[in-house]
Amino acid sequence: MLIKLAWRNLWRQKRRTLLTAAALALALILSLMMRSIQEGSYANNIDNAARFATGLIQIQHPEFGDSHSIDDLVPMGADFIAPAAALPQISHRLPRLRSFALAAGDNSSKGALVMAGVPSAEQDYAKLTDKLVAGEYLNDDDDQVLLGEGLARFLELDVGDELVLYGQGYRGQTAAGLYRIKGLLRFPVPGLDNQLVYLPLPLAQQLFSTGEQISAWVLHTDRLNQLAETEAALSALYPEQSVRDWQDLAPEMAQQILMDKAGGLFMMYLLYGVVGFGLFATLMMMTLERQREFGVMLATGMLRTRLLLLIGIESLFIALLGTGIGLAIITPVLIYLKHNPIALTGETAELILEMGWDPIMPALVEPWLFIDQIAIVLGLLALCLIYPLWRIHRITLVDALKGGSHVG
Template sequence: MLIRLAWRNLWRQKRRTLLTAAALALALALSLFMRSLQEGTYSNNIDNAARFATGLVQIQHPEYQESQGIDDLVPKSADFIAPARALPSVSHLLPRLESFALAAGEQRSKGALVMAGVPSLENDYAKLGEKLVAGEFLEDDDNQVLVGEGLAQFLELAIGDEIVLYGQGYRGQTAAGLYRIKGLLRFPVPGLDNQLVYLPLPLAQQLYSTGDLISAWVLHTHTLAQLSDTEQQLKALYPDQAVRDWQDLAPEMAQQILMDKAGGLFMMYLLYGVVGFGLFATLLMMTLERQREFAVMLATGMLRGRLLALVMIESLFIAALGVAMGLLLATPVLLYLAHNPIQMTGDAAQMMLELGWDPILPALVDPGLFLDQIGIVLALLALCLLYPLWRIHRLELVSALKGGAHAR
């Protein structure tokens, strides 16, 4: 009875009902657009940055985070990595060996970051070959190296020249080698471009005398949403090793995303605040206009609790209508943007291309994101209903029936 009565009451004032629902729908749609684009951009940037540098997760020696040393390594063996490889959420597994060395040409020398991996895997994962500006890319069993363009210019070296690497190897052994330069890499990050020397993994293991040991296993998941569960599974599978995610490996980027997300949430709540005032005014007006109606219903025997329930059901119908309208407006657009991201142009696009990232703004279509926004709409409605319900609860029958006085 209450549900049928509430539904009929809504359409006694069709314009007011539709305007209130439209306000909720607009707020929901705009917040979904903003949050989906924001989260989609974060996911895209995190994925790009992970492929460019750290990966989403790394398995390291427990002391490697503090020491960054060539002595704190993990096995490269198939038996060691087999449990991680069996996880269905893992899309890429790459062994890497990183250390430092003194790089020298005929006349000059400079400290260099030595990075080693399996060239074919790195090219598939990070598109390393696309950063090649001169020469040829490496084979997996190559005995030549790639050098950052900035470092090569400083050392006055070119394709075909030889570069000397000298440093400390595993367990205090001397690491020294003479290698021919096969190609030059150009990175948008000067700190990397000016100091990187890239070697095939077997060649680096020979240089540093590490045997079948590496600095870390780099892992990537199919989607960012799988990262948290995958990290927990890896920690259970490798209790004696350090499992570090991208936030731990790149804390600066994590802080930037957190600050930007806080700004986006502030704008979203500001939007809901504006809509909330309009919704509150509408609900209050609806309550004041119907005081005589409510008084008649109470005078004819309707319990005050059932009257309050009737008003709440009417408000829920308006909220449901607003949510449905908002979802119908936002979902098709977001699905389209998820498969056809917004293409950036101009200087912003050029900057992203130089970083090796796709100049796009993708939308993230996540059920959890939709449920969060619907929950906020319902919470906003509940907050706006508090005062109108209190006015109905305090309604005086005599004053309301006379039509002029207000409830205390």
């Protein structure tokens, strides 16, 4: 009976009901839009940065994280990586070799970061051809190299010129080689663009005399929320190696995201505060308008506890209505933004590129994000109901029948 009565009460004052439901829907729409785009941007930037620079997870020699030495390597063989490859959440596994060398042209030289991988696998994972601005991409068995555009400009070299690399190889051996430049890469991160030399893995292993060894196995999972679970599983499989995630490998980026997320959460809770005051005012208006109605119910024998339960059921119906309206409006918008992200332009895009991030804002559409925001909005409604329910509980029968608002 209370449920039936609560449903009827809602539609006796359609404007009041729709106003409250609209306030809830607005809160849900704005919070989901903000959080979805924010989390989508983070996921996109983490994925893009990881694909070329660090990967989401690396398996390294225990000393490599501190030494970055060409002497601290792990095996490249299939037997070594087989346990990791068997994990269903691992979507990519790539061997990479990384070291430092002196890069020289005809008239100048500069310290360079030498990175090597399997070109065909790296293209599938990192889409390096998208960053190619001159020349051609590498084949797996090439004896040529790719250069960062900034480094090529500093060394006054171009496609077809020869580059000298000189450094220290495995176990103190001399690493020296002369290579023709096959292409130039452009990266938004100046530090990478100005010092990168990219080689096919067999060529780099020959240069540094490492044999069938590499600096790290780079692993990727398509879902960031599986990262902690995957890292724990890999640590159990490789107890003698170091398993590191992107936050450990790129602490500067992790700190940037943490600070940006804190600012985003502050803005979101500020939004909740503004919407909450509006919702509270609406609920108080509903309570004051219905004082006489509540008095009649009490005078005809309804218990106060049942009256409070009735108001609670009405509020639940309004919450479901507001949530349904909000989801019906925002879900198609977020799905569209997931497949057609907002592209930033002008000075804003340049600033984001300088930070090493992609100047697009895709939406993240994940169940946990919707559940979190719905729970927060419903919690906001429950918080706003506390005082109106207290007013109803303390109302005096005589004043209620007169239409007053005195509480005893």
